[in-house]
Amino acid sequence: MIKIYEDFLPQELAEKIHNDIYKTPENWWSTAYKYQDQNTKYINNTLESKNSKIQLDKKVRLSLQQGYFTYRFNRSTKHVASCGCYECGFNTYLDGDNFKNWLKQNTHLNNPERSESFTSVYDRGDFLGTHTDTQRGIAFVFNFTKNWKPEYGGMLHVDGKFYCPKFNSLTIMELPEGGLPHFVSEVSSLATTQRVAISGWFNES
Numbered sequence: 001m002i003k004i005y006e007d008f009l010p011q012e013l014a015e016k017i018h019n020d021i022y023k024t025p026e027n028w029w030s031t032a033y034k035y036q037d038q039n040t041k042y043i044n045n046t047l048e049s050k051n052s053k054i055q056l057d058k059k060v061r062l063s064l065q066q067g068y069f070t071y072r073f074n075r076s077t078k079h080v081a082s083c084g085c086y087e088c089g090f091n092t093y094l095d096g097d098n099f100k101n102w103l104k105q106n107t108h109l110n111n112p113e114r115s116e117s118f119t120s121v122y123d124r125g126d127f128l129g130t131h132t133d134t135q136r137g138i139a140f141v142f143n144f145t146k147n148w149k150p151e152y153g154g155m156l157h158v159d160g161k162f163y164c165p166k167f168n169s170l171t172i173m174e175l176p177e178g179g180l181p182h183f184v185s186e187v188s189s190l191a192t193t194q195r196v197a198i199s200g201w202f203n204e205s
Contacts, residue, residue: 005172009168030074034063035060069130071129090117091114109204117199123194128184139175140199142170145194148167154185165195
């Protein structure tokens with residue numbers, strides 16, 4: 001089951017997070033590559049890694065064609081304990097009583113506990129292959145992309161339907177025991193900006 005809540009956050013907060021994401025230095029991101037049966041590889045955005053990315057892009061293309069769970073996109077990784085960035089501040093909001101109580105009232109979780117969250121950036125050519133998120137309670141996506149069009153790709157596909165990311169919307173996917181097949185389509189070269197979001201999962205504590 002999927003639910004979408006528009007204008008979820010206070011407008012000022014949504015605007016601030018949007019601006020902070022786009023102002024984040026490039027070296028803050030890692031490109032996540034998942035192909036064949038390999039563990040996810042995280043490659044920093046440096047000149048040294050440029051040639052490695054070319055080779056990994058070839059492996060990703062072949063992996064998808066062969067039917068493996070495959071993806072490529074930029075994302076944040078673990079932060080230091082004293083980090084004061086927008087993402088760590090938003091994690092405090094996610095872990096707070098107000099949002100957890102909202103989850104209790106609007107999902108099947110009785111005692112929600114955040115298991116993971118991160119900021120994702122889908123640039124041209126990035127995608128997330130079909131997967132189910134088994135052994136998860138709910139998946140959430142806070143969208144911070146402005147003026148996105150379906151023609152740009154980057155659509156969330158679930159149960160034969162697709163959903164366009166809308167600024168300051170919250171997407172909730174309640175996941176059954178066996179998970180729910182879904183994917184994010186490739187972002188087109190026609191996209192005028194990147195598709196950005198804060199995503200993650202809550203499980204029953």
